Amino acid sequence: MTTSAPKALPSIPAPPTKHQLALMIWLAVFPTLTVLNLALGGWLGTLTPVVRTFVLATIAVPIVIYGLMPQLHRLRRRLLTRTAGN
Template identity: 40%
Template sequence: MSASTAPAAPSVHRRALITWLAVYPTITLALSLLGSVLGGLALPLETLFLTAIVVPLAVYVIVPALMKANAHLTRR
């Protein structure tokens, strides 16, 4: 076994928490910034635009950063 072995993946419960920590604040921020702009739209359209912004941001930016931070914290 080499020293560069990747750490074990976090448990499903920790991954769920990390995902929630990425999604909830992002949705809250997006709603507070875009709520007045999107507020006049029908709910399905508002949800479409909101998720089109939040999902890529969470998947490609926030969750990986939180997973990296989690790996750093669990290595200690």
């Protein structure tokens, strides 16, 4: 009776280090805030700094957390599994 060798499961990369996560967050937050400031700059300029910060945070946080960070985690995973495969 012959048995085939079990297929190797794809290696799942470890969670990002603090430094990797900091870089990923920066890569998501900086462009998001830049685009929001460019798009809403005229309107934001009329607000007080605290209200302006509140508005930017209220818009930027969901974009970063639900839109950009999952994409960056996927990209990181793809890069690490591609590197491990070589």
